[in-house]
Amino acid sequence: MNIDLPGPQTLIADVPAFAAHARPAVLLRPAAGAPGPHDNSVGGPLLWPRDEPWPVCRAPxxxxxxxxLSDQDKEIWQDCDRRMKERRRARGGGAYVMSEEDAEAQRRIMDGAGSLDMITWERIRTVSEAPAVPVPMIPVLQLRAGDVPVLPMPEGTDLLQLLWCPDDHSEPPGQRNYWGPNVELRFRAGGAVGPIRDDPPQPEHAEDVYLPNPCLLDPFRVVDLPEQDELPEELVETAQEWAEARDTEYARTLACLPGWKAGGWPSWHLTDLVPIDCAACGTRMRLLLTLDSGKDPGLNLGRFGELRVFTCPTDLSHPFRLNVQ
Ligand SMILES: [Zn+2]
Ligand SMILES: [Zn+2]
Incomplete structure (x- = not known):
């Protein structure tokens, strides 16, 4: 982070009206390391009681x-392509046009599959399938509330743990419009954990992009502002002008700070603002965590995007929501 740039605090000091929209956040700043079970970590061992069942994934x-493809279908496909090329040649160039019959033949051969590998001549069909046996989840993030004081924690707990099933899931239970690892959250009292589980089970299959390299964290407290779509009309232009006058940008420099983050505001840089409402009570949910792609710890979420976890501000026991941006 470039500390020479005017930050959100400077903007708020200049224009106090922004204070009402500021939220505290902690940038987690993961860096490769060898965390132990008592540390804040990404991809490190969790402080997990030896006698407590390990979370598993049963979602498809x-x-x-x-x-x-059969040899016959492969030939039919190649004949269709050949005729298409011949027609183009006969016309002296232009677009490739397939006859209605040939297109129908290829549709039959694809049989609803998403793509065709023309080297191995295999149809590739993407389906959701429940795992034959429950899949053990893996540790992704552990935060001590004392070091990350922006986390809403249930009474008596001081440790937040996030695990996931390191595979792709299309809309796992409770997660509409979401594609990615299946996430589980645990809040616990660190002091109540007796003997620690030091041999958690491992999943047999994992997508590399969802396996974090172990990292230690360097929590850094900041103030975060919402993106312009979430500001009242009269502040939108002020934000823009204030940033331009200081040769900086509002989005992602003063607002919706990027990187691994607890609390703060979510950015909506790929889509328009998507309101995330609680499935249990309808309240607009708040950003709990942002998990980022790239360098340390080497994840790729969405297409090098961010995975965000939202919780209900009314009742933390209401189901959390996931969103990738
Ligand atoms: Zn799974
Ligand atoms: Zn709720």
Whole structure:
């Protein structure tokens, strides 16, 4: 983070009207390391009681099934392509146009599959399939509330743990419009954990992009502001002008600070603002965590995007929501 840039605090000091929209946040700043079970960590061992069942995933997984074409279908496909090329040549160039019959033949051969591998001549069909046996989840994030004082914590707890099933899931239970690892959150009292589980089970299959390299964290408290769509009309222009006058940008420099983060405001840089409402009570949910792609710890979420966890401000026991941006 470039500390020479005027930050959100400077903007709020200049224009106090922004204070009403500021939220505290903690940038987590993961860096490769060897965390222990008592540390704040990404991809580190969790402070997990030895006698407590380890979380498992039973949700359907996205599977890419390969189906070999018959020799006959492969020939039909190649004939269709050949005729299409010949027609183009006869016209002296231009667009490739397939006859209605040939297009129909290829549709039959695809049989609803998403793509065709023309080297191996296999149809690739993407389906959701429940795992044959429950899949053990893996530790992704552990935060001590004392070091990250922006976390809403249930009474008597001081440790937040996030685990996930490191595979693709299309809309796992409770997660509409979401594709990615299946997440589980635990709040616990660190002091109540007796003997620690030091041999958690491992999943047999994992997508590399969802396996974090172990990192230690360097929590850094900041103030975060919402993106312009979430500001009242009269502050939108002020934000823009204030940033421009200081040769900086409002989004992601003064607002919706990027990177691994607890609390603060979510950015909506790929889509318009998507209101995330609680499924249990309808309240607009608040950003709890942002998990980021890239360098340390080397994840790729969405297409090098962010995975955000939202919780209900009314009741923390209401189901959390996931969103990738
Ligand atoms: Zn799973
Ligand atoms: Zn709720």
């Amino acid at each position: 997984h996205v599977v890419h099934k390969r189906e070999k």
